[in-house]
Amino acid sequence: MSFLEINRLHKRYGAVEVLKDINISLEEGGFLVLVGPSGCGKSTLLSTIAGLETITEGEIRIAGRRVNELHPSKRDIAMVFQSYALYPTMTVAQNIAFGMESRGVPKPEREEAVARVSEMLQINHLLGRKPSQLSGGQRQRVAMGRALVRDPQVFLFDEPLSNLDAKLRVDMRTEIKRLHQRVGTTIVYVTHDQIEAMTLATRIAVLRDGVLQQVGTPAEIYNDPVNVFVADFMGSPAMNLVPARINGGADMPMITLGRDAEDALSLPASGCEWLKAHDGREVLFGIRPEALTDAEGADRTADHVVEGECTVDVVEPAGSDTFVVTRLGGREVIARMRSDAVVSVGQRMPFAFNMDKAVFFDPQSEQRLS
């Protein structure tokens, strides 16, 4: 049985429905990341789990217990806010101990717990300071300390790293991951940074306009997106999505990609024979930049790699790789080539398409075809 269960959850503010029929379950010790564009309802969903917002319909269960009617302090959760929400007039030590103080924990025990947590997060030397005297990263640690000291069943994080600069964000990301491995507590984490989502999560839930698009492991979300939105949202640079036409052929269906000036590019849909069922139809052909390479850089473990001649439009060396842009189906398509691949603008060269990783969508419904 799963540890955190969200069943048929709806949330309305007056007439506006901001969460529509959300169903998620998470195993004990799991790390669930909620991602989605701004305003899609991530924070609202997190707040309903915390009990800071009531829900209109549905049920939330933590460790088998229905918590809908429970006050936030009774749900055995701890939350880290985007703004950290440190109490400005209290010292770091008082901030960390405030929850225990409210619950009437005796002073010696409180001090011991504060010492333990501050040791773990290496903030012992800051205990006497006020939040205004801390740097962003230190505040972030204190906020985590305040959550850790409760030793809750579930940690809730609402974009905890979004106020930090890029370098610190990467450091803290690693630290959160390490923390999770160490304490093993179940975590629900909100972010709109898809790299954060990929690196931290054991499960990712993608939201859009209050509707859950897909829940799955990072690999599932990345490799098997259920629709165009998920495919486009996860990954950077984003997946190439090219309008194409399927031509049945005898036994190998062909994928035809229109081109502006030149003749259309035809690729055999090797490994995707099921596409025969869609003979003559328009589809969206999705391929990630790393599955589209120079011929020598193609994945040798892949079963189906096909090559097609394309004209190089733009070359963007990025150190470890070189991104090469060509035009297919009226769109820019990015290929990720080895940094020492010899490429020049205007050149016609073979591009290797790893068809194991190709996905196809219905252009009208934007749902995955399979």
Place this chain on the structure above:
Amino acid sequence: MAVSTVDTAVRTGRLMRALIYALLIFFAVYYLLPLFVMLVNSVKPLDEIREGNMLALPREFTIQPWLTAWSSAQVGVQATGLAPYFINSILIVVPAVFISTVLGALNGYVLTKWQFRGANLIFGLMLMACFIPFQIVLIPMAQILGDLGIAGTRYGLILVHVVYGLGFTTLFFRNYYAAFPTELVKAAQIDGAGFFRIFRRILLPSSGPIVVVTVIWQFTNVWNDFLFGVSFADFSSMPMTVALNNLVSSSTGVREYNVHFAGAVLAALPTLVVYIVSGRYFVRGLMAGAVKG
């Protein structure tokens, strides 16, 4: 701040600066003159005042008028001086200010952090209390005080001032707390703190500036009130302002102007002290509200 002042000072010409200073000094003198007249004449013997030069410094310095005003002047029918009424005012002002400030803070807290259906309507109605002229409420208020059995007592006056001040104190605190991050309240809720603990431990410690503003505002208004005092107080509960009026208007025989001046300064003293002590915070509090709210 300091840097920019220096900068502009350098740019403005010498003449301009002299002009600005002259103007500032002129207005400072203009505003200080009444206080000067009151102070100077309160330490002169009566004969000196009769000579007619109100601006002259005393030739003979005496504090007798102050002593008379404080403890032996004729106020109404009795020669008690202003002392008992000064005490009355203190006994009215302190609880009235305290209660209205605490209630205003609680109202502001509820109206911003524990929003309920109709909260804005209730706030609007409370705001209207700020605009009702005093005169309109006199008769119904007298009725209520009578019904409660506290007509003519200090408790009656305290109640009137609390009720009347609530609109303003609520307004002040509501606007201040509206800018207070709600996430802190949420965090405290998760930490298991209840309604009053959140108020006492999280909001109140950050409320210094607005408390100062509210206290000064309420103190000044309640201390300076005359209309409610004259309408609802009897001889035993009369506040300072009413007593001062009686002192000035009831003297039989010679009019002791020096005593009147001393009495007037005594009546103004507490508000003056409050301003001097906390005026800095007052301005700061208003600014904080202006920037955030």
